[in-house]
């Protein structure tokens with residue numbers, strides 16, 4: 001075992017445990033947790049990530065479905081009152097508002113985890129996840145449907161690091177990636193409704209951005225806002241970056257005091273920021 005790997009941990013299910021300490025350090029550091037935070041470790045296994053999260057002083061909720069791992073977790077953190085172990089399917093767990101998620105999630109649950117975090121309610125407080133690299137590329141690339149566009153319009157989704165399969169024991173068949181999810185400024189109920197409507201129209205069938213805003217915001221106001229935000233109305237709507245739809249919704253609802261895309265959003269596609 002290389003020096004970068006942690007010592008052997010109990011692994012009754014033979015699942016892919018994150019062994020690379022440097023990746024683990026970066027995963028936890030990226031979250032910049034404080035003792036005021038509640039953080040969820042979804043699919044906690046024997047608790048390697050849970051332990052690193054606990055060291056930040058944050059309250060930790062370790063969710064694990066496998067009863068053998070859950071028992072290991074209960075024993076391991078028995079004397080840590082700020083660590084709670086929940087033996088449950090993570091897909092049945094509601095992420096409390098304001099809570100963070102830092103986890104190496106079971107690959108098969110990645111879509112469910114993002115859905116639980118990003119589908120409804122106010123934007124997620126933030127998440128740092130280790131997921132399959134291919135999955136991370138899909139959610140960070142140009143959205144294929146309105147749901148993915150909604151996720152990326154209200155949050156910045158970025159691959160911050162490719163995590164090679166050798167970082168796990170036993171190694172999975174494919175590489176993973178560290179996915180950073182950060183909220184944009186909340187738009188409020190009206191802005192969210194406008195944004196969702198625009199994205200539904202944009203992804204319903206091929207259309208230009210001009211047609212979408214005319215349908216969603218009116219024939220006068222839509223094109224005017226496009227011009228103000230410097231968005232080419234002739235380009236395919238599906239190619240407009242999610243951050244731009246967010247800015248349109250903000251402007252359309254008068255919620256644009258400081259809501260215009262920031263420098264990073266205006267600059268063009270950041271790596272994995274949705275393209276276009």
Ligand SMILES: C[S@@+](CC[C@H](N)C(=O)[O-])C[C@H]1O[C@@H](n2cnc3c(N)ncnc32)[C@H](O)[C@@H]1O
Pocket residue numbers: 013015016017018042043044045046047048049063064065066069088089090091103104105106107109
């Ligand atoms: C990839 S391992 C990660 C373990 C640990 N986070 C680590 O990196 O060392 C995934 C863990 O999630 C658990 N798991 C799989 N599906 C789950 C589900 N639906 N709900 C809760 N836990 C699940 C597995 O038992 C396993 O412990």
